[in-house]
Amino acid sequence: MPRRPSVPFALPSLSQRLVVPVVCVSVTFIAIVDGAITTVALPSIARQFQLTTAALDGVVVAYPVCLAMAIPASAWLVERFGGKRVLLVALAGFLGSSLLCGAAAGLGQLVAYRAVQGLSAGVLFPASAALLFGTFTPAEQVRVSRYMIIPQQIAPAAAPVLGGLLVDHLSWRWVFYVNLPVGLPAVLFGALFLAGDRGGRPARFDLPGLLLSAGALGTVMFGVCEGPNRGWSSPAVVVCLVLGVVLLAAAVAVELRTAHPLLRLRLFTDRLFRDTNLLNLVGLIPIMGALYLGPLFLQQAQGRTALESGLTTFPEAFGVLLTVQITGALYVRVGPRLIVGLGLAGVSATLVLLAGCDADTGLWTIRGCMFLFGAAIGCFFIPTTVASLATVDRADLAQATMLNTVVRQTGGALAPAAVTTALVLGTPSGAAAAPPVAAYQHAFLALAAIAAATAVFAFTMPDGPARAAARGDAAPGGRSTLPRRRRDRVDA
Structure with missing residues (x-):
């Protein structure tokens, strides 16, 4: 009787009702801490690059602007490639750009890498939410949300304290490196235990919708973020807000007339x-x-x-x-x-x-x-x-x-x-x-x-x-x- 082939080592099977919340909690914690901790490091960054703190405005603004521009494409990506792939790739991109931010040799590099962080986060947030709420029924979502809210509250409260300790005792670069000890295990855990789906075959990618919506959200976000600093009557702020409203109106008009829109308004x-x-x-x-x-x-x-x-x-x-x-x-x-x-x-x-x-x-x-x-x-x-x-x-x-x-x-x-x-x-x-x-x-x-x-x-x-x-x-x-x-x- 022929011998049965040996079975390779198999990972233990974990319930997705455990795996998905663990990954999503890690993602939420990292993203919220990163958004709240960066401002603590600005004075130290300014001294490092011999600049004024005001000159570092791009480090702060690049993140929310690029995040807003990336969000519209996130739903199509999840539908096309599956929640697991999109989430892990976006998280890997976020961690990689965090590492590059910490190693930046100048202001230009730091702003560019912060922009990549924002683009990654713009996909990360919706993909994480879609995966979480797709795993649980509406009757279970209330119970799960009671626990998911914990990192959302602890993260912004702990971030300034953690940022101050890192800047004072190590370096401003560690406010970016600190994402890695939490993020890398989350990537590995998700890659091993998240249930993968191959995605589907959504309609053709709506490029006009992406260009209009990303342009609208990016310009509006820039105007809103810069309005208090530059003044609401500043030409740059006024132009961005007006342009953003025009692009937003155009995006709504186009998306409502498109058979398969990027934004299902x-x-x-x-x-x-x-x-x-x-x-x-x-x-x-x-x-x-x-x-x-x-x-x-x-x-x-x-x-x-x-x-x-x-x-x-x-x-x-x-x-x-x-x-x-x-x-x-x-x-x-x-x-x-x-x-x-x-x-x-x-x-x-x-x-x-x-x-x-x-x-x-x-x-x-x-x-x-x-x-x-x-x-x-x-x-x-x-x-x-x-x-x-x-x-x-x-x-x-x-x-x-x-x-x-x-x-x-x-x-x-x-x-x-x-x-x-x-x-x-x-x-x-x-x-x-x-x-x-x-x-x-x-x-x-x-x-x-x-x-x-x-x-x-x-x-x-x-x-x-x-x-x-x-x-x-x-x-x-x-x-x-x-x-x-x-x-x-x-x-x-």
Whole structure:
């Protein structure tokens, strides 16, 4: 009897419900830390290259501009080559460009490599989200998101502290090298255990759509990022914003008339998808704006150190981590409409409290406000993310997550621009460089007004389909499997 051939060593089979979150957590942590840690190193980079800190503006701006330009192509790439390939290639590109950033010999090289980082991240974020939400059913996504939110909160809080330690004790180059110890194991783990799919045969690549959408997003992002620094009346800013709006209008017109568009804008005809994205676009302005404004108030208006500032804003993360566990448990029962509306109302109320702080307000009072602020925004992230995909067909998942990323990145970019503009308007002409305390108070009130208006809109969101999907009562695309009479009560 012939001997059976020996079986080669086989890797243990791991559940994708474990593998996918591990990879996605690593990706999220790396990308968020990189975005938050770079600014800490700018003074040291300026000294290394004998430049002023202002001259390093390109290092900061190149990343979000290129990220925005790469996002539109991400969904097509996932559909064509599969989520595993796209995610791992993008992560490898991100890590490689991080290594090159750390080894840069001059400002030009550093800006170029930061641009490559941004291009990689523009594909990385949507591919990671598509892989994550494609692995779990709508009923499971709420539970998974309760754990995915943890690195999203820890990363921005830890990044300034980590960046300061690396710059002080090693070199500014290590703020880029630090991505490798986390990223390389993630690439290896994903390559070995992620379930690969060969992708499909999507329609012909929509090159006009890419050129118009990438040009629009890139120019708008540049204008928004540079507006507070150069002034909103600066010719470069005005030209970029006007050109971006024109290109955006052209992109919308072309994509709506294309049989197989790169951007499936028709997804916005679904009210739940449209409303949740509007909430993300506008709601992120007061949320991210307050996180940007808080350290400025502490360090400039109160004269606190960077360490005191970090320790004072850090309780926000504890508030988020506490609330997301509660909202995750309540999501199916009460739906996203009530959770998001009350959360934004809490954001507005907390910002009013922060507007009452002055130069003599104690740190523990501000820490208490930041904890309440975190508890309020913990009601925002998970419900809007999960509900936005509740009525989306599985075939459109990559497109939907890509459009979600575009909206979130835009809202995140508008936040510091809105805060800086409010501070400039609140500073008397001819005053010292630092805005007065009243300017910070007015900025907090402006953010509170935006949050209150967004809360009112949140209470009009239709969340019946979202609750049905979370219970497992909806077919793909949000079509309920409930009897018609019961479905009418659910959708109310």
